[in-house]
Amino acid sequence: MTTATGTDALRALALSAGRDLEEASASEILSWAAETFGGRFCVTSSMEDAVVAHLASRALPGIDVVFLDTGYHFPETIGTRDAVQAVMDVNVITLTPRLSVAEQDAEYGPRLHDRDPDLCCAMRKVAPLDAGLEGYDAWVTGLRRDESPTRAGTPVVAFDEKRGKVKISPIARWTQEDVEQYVAEHGVLTNPLLMDGYGSVGCAPCTRRLLAGEDTRAGRWSGRGKTECGIHT
């Protein structure tokens, strides 16, 4: 396991790994992460599916899987989280915002997600994640290049300058078909909403079903001129 935990060392490590692992399989990338970081890396999951958590648990059984409970999730998403914890060899960690939805409504007015979704995401997603990642050197995402134009340049390993961590996206090169094949082959848990017309699953007030021919993320913040929550920007 590496002893490189300083910011400069992690940045150098991320840059070289990003080059060396570009053509590596998702399993190889996660094995590298397990060997390099041991328990100092985690997976983040929106509980849309458990593909990356499944891959990571094979590389490091018992790995931490971080889930952001914004207070606005569909019941199916919470159910998926509970099922993942029950049946997979992972340690699910649920992060919550500083304010409950009721407290946020009292302080900022109801339905902040309609009026200022960037502020809502900053408080309910970005801030809890930033705090939750403090104890790790690296984090794993499920970002894929084919999800949307804004994700087309996702590196498999990069340095997350904002948080000072190595950011690993082991399925960046996968297609939607690759995901579906992995789910079928390994019987991986998926959010039931994916079978109900949703292409990507986020908070209920900001997620709608897809229309024919749309990108998988087109149902997120539809009509609000927003495509990302701020975690990955």
Ligand code: SF4
């Ligand atoms: S996705 Fe919508 S409800 Fe969820 S935190 Fe962002 S703005 Fe708020």
